[in-house]
Structures are given as structure tokens and as C-alpha cells.
Amino acid sequence: MTDLKYRLAPASEMSRYCFPNNAVSGDASRCVCLIDSSTVEEINHIVHNGGLYKRPFNEAFEETPMLVAVLTYVGYGVLTLFGYLRDFMRQWKIEKCQNATEREEQKDFVPLYQDFENFYNRNLYMRIRDSWNRPICSVPGAKVDMMERVSHDYNWTFTYTGRVIKDIINMGSYNYLGFAQKTGACQEAAAKVLSQYGAGVCSTRQEMGNLDKHEELEKLVARFLGVESAMAYGMGFATNSMNIPALVGKGCLILSDELNHASLVLGARLSGATIRIFKHNNMQSLEKLLKDAIVHGQPRTRRPWKKILILVEGIYSMEGSIVRLPEVIALKKKYKSYLYLDEAHSIGALGPSGRGVVEYFGLNPEDVDVMMGTFTKSFGAAGGYIGGKKELIDYLRTYSHSAAYATSMSPPVVEQIITSVKCIMGEDGTNIGRARVQQLAENTRYFRRRLKEMGFIIYGNEDSPVVPLMLYMPAKIGAFGREMLKRNIGVVVVGFPATPIIESRARFCLSAAHTKEMLDTALKEINEVGDLLQLKYSRRRLVPLLDRPFDETTYEETED
């Protein structure tokens, strides 16, 4: 983790931060604050990063405090010891074994699971299992109704009491623009299409499953993104895992970010290409890999690579960081490689008109070779898309695994996407879309600032609506989830293996549907729980910002 000691770039060197011959000088150009090292106080003096970046890029990952790290390891150690003890007791029948077991007739088969594989599952995950898979029974909007469930045997089984906990503030669903609604233009249009077309399609795109609705959707998405052509698929995960193998194969090189999503990793593996990983959002690491790849060629045979594909995401959902897109594009152009951008979380959530991370940085969509995204998060539907040049989309229409073998998208879902995209673009005659994009940006800024002021460690970029709050210790994962639920706020907590073992976190997903009152209520409760569980680890005290350049997505700062 880089800590917050950046150097201030002198104004005289600002103009030289275009792409130099050697490596992009990482640290200096990312200057965001000057720290007076004699006192621990810092003055946030945000300067414009000239050249590649047209707006300030504020990303921070505060270092884990040493004491906290030690205590976290100790915590896991204690849990592991108890785990071994319990396993021992279960094996010797001192304790009742509550796992499901193999059939009697198949007891002499090779065991299906290795004992150790499930150690973590049985002994750590099972204790805090009630923080996940919480069943809800209403639309996943800003407030949600949850079915109450209790466990009388320490989370091995759950029973539903039948009671419904109403109006929980939902900070866990990916509802960035608030399109998860049960009333409104989108829902009415979807209802009409449902009664006309039915729910299913029963055929693949290449056979008899290509409806006129799909063609309409693809043209609209292409227009929305600003690319020549687009193609839509029924599942966001499958969009990655089935199209990356169609684009690259043996003899090609994939450079993938450390923290890429499981779908990108699976797609890269299935393609058969060589995969090399660069450090998260680290442009020097990426450049080094590119240079080495071109200079040395394929390992052992030294043949030149057929093509190089860089896989990055717009917003990384576990870190809340935004990809350094201007630098990636500059590198890609210099080294003649291709860029695959996965905008699952950033489409609709970034940019003054919701067009994603490309618009956020003010770049040209044609510079990104393959623009991929999903419809699940900001559009309140399901599915994924790929946009790009017409040759690319024609090729995918012919050779994508999904087009040939997978059923096409359901018509009411398609209609929901069409209506929500038109709303965001403003083509439905209202400015609801624009208002929502701005509301989301306001909410993001406000929420992050308030949490930082309270003293929590928050990861990620200031503009990202995904807000990870660090918990570190394993016991606090379960405690945080449960305490927040007691106070009627639904949060998502994540631990190992989705994150590194000591960096467990709570992740808030902000939405345009959250009003300021809801955010204030949530912040108050988070403050309370933070004091109760001693989560305020941050050692930096932030002073209100000075000198922030004004652009469309900032707002008047209100003091509470």
C-alpha cells in the first residue's frame, strides 16, 4: 500500500507530464497533497495533473496500522486453533457433525472434497455466515424489506420466523442510478413487452432467437457509448468468459490487472493465451511487462507475440479504485497493443452524463478497442454488452460462444435496458437521467468525505460510488454486519478469499436513490458502530479542502 506521502510537483514541470520516452513517472505526477512531515497534519492541496489527466485523480490506500495487522493475524491464529480443536472433536464424535455427508452406498468412492478445502468453510465462514445470502422480499431500491431468519445452532441451519423487517436502508445492492424500481416508465414498458413477447426466447442468437428487440437494443447501446456497433449478451459474467477466448488464443499475450474480476480471469484462462499479471493500477509495472513482452517475444521459442491484450476494469469493486485510463491508453498506443475495458461498475456511474470511465476522463471511446460492460448495475436489468468497431462486432456475431450456443436475452429485460438507457441519455423527454447521475456524484463525494472525517480508513478513488471501509479483524466482519442490521441498515461485508486475508472490509454501494436524509441516518449509525467496535483506525486527520477546481460534478459543500 502506498501511504499518503506524495511530493508536490512544481508548476514548472506540469507541462512535461505528457508521455515521455521512458516510463511514465508514476509517483510525481500523481501528486495530490503535500504533507508537512514535522507535524502529522496535512494540507490537502490538490493540483491539476497536467498533460494526460484533465481532472484531479485522488486515490488513496492508507497503510494498515501495525498493531491492527498483528492483532488480525492473532485473531486468525486463534480461530484456526479452535478450528482444529473442533474438527478433532467432530472426528472423535465428541461433537455432533452437522455437515451433510456422503451416501452409505458411496462411502468407498474417492472422497469428493478434500478435508482441508473445507476447513475455512466449516470453521471460519460458518460462524459469520448470517452476514451473507440475506433473503429480501421487495424491490432492491434504496430501502428494502428483508425476511427475518434466525439460527438456533450457530448458523448451521436457518429458520424463517415469518416476520419481515421493513425499510432497511440498502447500502449493498448495485443500484447506482436507482433504476431498480417497481413503478415508473421502465417498469411499464417492460410489462408491455412481457405481455407481448413472453418471458423466454427458447433459441440462440444464431438460430431463431434474434428478436427485433435485440437489434434495437444493440443500436441504442452503440449510440450511448459512442462506438460504431455493439452486441448484447444474457449474462455479464458470460460476456467475459465467452468472448475473450474468441478474441485471443494460443500465441497471444494477456496482461491482466492483479485484482481483476473472476469472469475476466476465467475468460483469460479459457482462451489458452499466456497470462501475465501487473500490479494493481500500476503503470510502471504494466509498461515493464509490455516492454519485456515485445523485446523478448514468447518464452523459449522467442517468436514474436501475435497480439497483446490488456485487461482492465473501469471501477474495481473491492478496492473502489478507478483505472488510470489516460495512461493505459497512452501505453497501449505506444506499444501497439489492444485494450479490453470492463465497465461493469463504472458505466452509468461515472462521467457527467453517465457514459462511463471514458467520459469521466474526457477521452475518445474509439481509443478503447473493446468496451465491455454489464446492464446489471446501473440499468437495473441483467446481461452484458460489448461495443467497438464494426469489424469487431461482426466477428463476435459469428464466432462468439454465446451467440452460437447460449439463449438470447429475455424481451422484458431488454425493454428495461432500452428504457433506462433512453432515460439516461435524456431521450425520453425528461432530465431524470441527468439528475440521477449528478445526484450519485454528490452522494459519493459527501459520503466519502464524511466517513473520512469520522476517522475510518476508506480505500479507493474519491469519485467512485463503491466505498470500502476497512475492518481488518475477522470478528469485526460478523459484528459489523449484525450491528448495522440491528440499526436497520443493510451492508455488505467481505472477507477472505475475496480480499487478502487481513484486509477484510465493509463495502458500501451508493445510489442515486439515496436521499441526503438516508445518508445522514446511515452515517450516524456507522459512526456509532465505529465507536462501538473501535473501527476508526485512520491516523490522518483531514482538514477541509481548499482550492478545488470547479467542474460540473462538484457541488456546494454544506456543513452539517
Added chain:
Amino acid sequence: KRVRDTRTKLAPAYHLILEGILILWIIRLLFSKTYKLQERSDLTLKEKEELIEEWQPEPLVPPVPKDHPALNYNIVSGPPTHIITVNGKECINFASFNFLGLLNNEKVKSAAQASLKKYGVGTCGPRGFYGTFDVHLELEERLAKFMRTEEAIIYSYGFATIASAIPAYSKRGDIVFVDEAACFAIQKGLQASRSNIKLFKHNDMADLERLLKEQETEDQKNPRKARVTRRFIVVEGLYMNTGDICPLPELIKLKYKYKVRIFLEESLSFGVLGEHGRGITEHFGINIDDIDLISANMENSLASIGGFCCGRSFIIDHQRLSGQGYCFSASLPPLLAAAAIEALNIMEDSPDIFQTLRAKCERIHKALQGISGLKVVGESFSPALHLQLEESCGSRENDVKLLKRVVDYCMNSGIALTQARYLEKEEKCLPPPSIRVVITVEQTEQELDKAASLLKEAAQSVLN
């Protein structure tokens, strides 16, 4: 006075020499250059820059010829139901897998509408993070009850169901025996699992037994490894590529003889085979607990979207944490789950549709015999048949063109058909080109006869 003993104990000579050599060696190691394995060829900076300048990658995608058969899709205006409007022409639908005719069913649509009014369209999250709705839990319970298993798990995409289920259990080093005619989703699941794949000839139990025996002799050479190597057989109930069924009773015998687990893919046979539509286990009267995992997609008989796996809790529960398509993907939109529940209700309430479907399949199977130039591939009770050329005209491309003319002839006369589409370079065992004929309960007997006679005509005019 104490006399100092001057004979201090000196270490033996060889000891000192050895220590001296070791010290010199340490000094040498400390000062020698670090040995980089990568850069054996010391290129200068200028040479590296030249290499970077000169390198030309291939274009991202090769150009696709404009007349590629898979490039220009048929455009269906309106719902793909019994009467379908393809490319502007109204036809009777013999191409969509709508076996039980539930795509246009009013009860199914109204259940989906009610769900839409209550939940909206999307779920905005994976199952673990507020994406589990009570509809999902209800659908899982209903499916488990219908199939008479302990538990069921739902996926939001049919293809991803078996492609995520296989890698959850079978890892590197395990052995999977799979039929040659397995569908593409199974092939991708096997590829993702990184296990050893052994293909056996389609429906050939003798070949499978041979492979199992070979594996047994291998095991005896290395019993320790054999004790931790898991083995699986993956078969389909009703094969999509060939239209026939797997010999399940013999497979069960082989399972217990050689201690292999069976994964059964029932996408086409769920809702088709068996007295109540429970699939091939009901068709053969086999105890469902003998099959370790049954996977099916809900996109054929249930006329919804998504897929499910069912089996004992011991097996299915594992996928809730290690099924990639389940953990890392958004859950199924509630309206599609509600549509599936309603379709399941209809299947349970009127079990005579399965008999009707079977009768229609037999009828058209008989009617399609004897077409000159085309042969029918598939069982007589299979609702998804293939029509292949009796004699290939040399290259696959020409075969495809010929079949396209047959399909176009039929489409122009009001019967919508399609060719079976494959990715030619990606399939392990590419089936020959064919026309897909799909039978649904909604087709009347006149329409079946019309289709058969039209195909005869088309074959006559195009192939002769």
C-alpha cells in the same frame, strides 16, 4: 605461581583450512553479480527500442466475409411462439425449443407480470449480497421437490449452469470420462476444470468400459495417487447434437463397478422424458439418488431463462461457494423465476402433455423417413431432431450451402426451420451440418404433415 598451559588446544589443520575456504567462498558470493535468468541476451537500449518499433501485431479480429452463414441473423419480429414472423414472413415455428408451448401461456405471463410489479426487473446483486429473493428460494424448493431430490440451486444463465458445476468438483488431476457428442457448455466446463478428459465413443458402453479398465490398471501402479483422484462420467440425458438418449442403466452399473460419479446434463430431457416430465431417470425408472448431479437449463421446456442443478445436499451445497457462475454473477431476475415456477405448476397439473408431445414426435419421425437425400438423426420420441445429408458433397461449406437452400425453400413456404449452428474451430468433435427440426405440443397434426411433405419437396427440388 600458576604456570600457564601454553599448549592451547589448536583445532586440527583441516578444520582451519575448511573454515578458511568457506569464508573466502562467502566473500566471493557477496561480491559476485546477481544472476538474472531472464535477460540472457544483453540487448542495448537502442536495440530494444528498435524491436519495439518494428513489432507489428495481428489485427484484433480477422475480417469476416460478408456472406458468412452465421453472420446474418434471422430477424424475428414479435414473440417466437407457434406462429413466428421471420424476416417479415409468417411461418409455423419448427425451430424454437418451446417443447411444452409455455412461451405464450397466459398464466405464465401473468405470474411474471405480478412479479414485475412487486420486484422490478433486475436483482442488482449476486446471491451473496442482497440478491437472494424469496422467489429464488421458492423456485429452488419447488425444483427440488419436483425432481425428488434434497436440494436445487439456480443459475441465471443456462450455458453457465453446467459450465460452472463441473469445475466446482473436478480439479486439476481428476479424471473425467465424457461422451464425444457432449454439448459445448460441457466442453467449456471441462476446459475450465483443467482435469484429464477421456472421450469415449458416443453411447458406446464397451468403449467406456475399456477406458475405465485402463484407468484401473493405471491405478494399481500408483495406489496412493489413485486414492485422491476423483473420477466422473459426464453424459447428457437427451443429446442435443444427435437426438438420442444415453443408456443410463448400464452407466449406473459401471458407476458402482468402477467407483465413478455420474453427472447428468438434462437440458433437453427435463420436461420431455418420463411419465411426469422428470427426465431420463423417470424414463428408465432409476433411483434419483444414484445420479450424483443433475443439471438442466430452464430455457427449453420451462420457457424461461437460466438453469438449475439438483441432487443431494452434500453435493449441491458445495456450489453455493464454489460455483463461479453462481457466486460472481447477478442472480436471476425475479420475473423469470416466477415464470419458471408457474411453468412448473402447469407441468405438475397436466402431466398428459408429455404423452401428447411424445405422440407428435413419433408421428413426425415416421413421416420424415424416406426423404431422398436427407436422413433423420434422433430417437423417435426426441422432440429435437436433426436432418443430415445422406451423402456429403465434399466440403462442409458446400453442405452448409445446400442445406441453407432447403431451409430457405421451407421458410418461403411457411415453415420456419434453422440449421444447427456450431463453432467449427472450437468443437472437439464437430457434428456434420444438419437442419434442426423441433416439435412442440402446440403444433397440430396437419402442420406436422405439412412440414414433412414440404421437406420432401424441398429435398427433391434442391438435392436432385
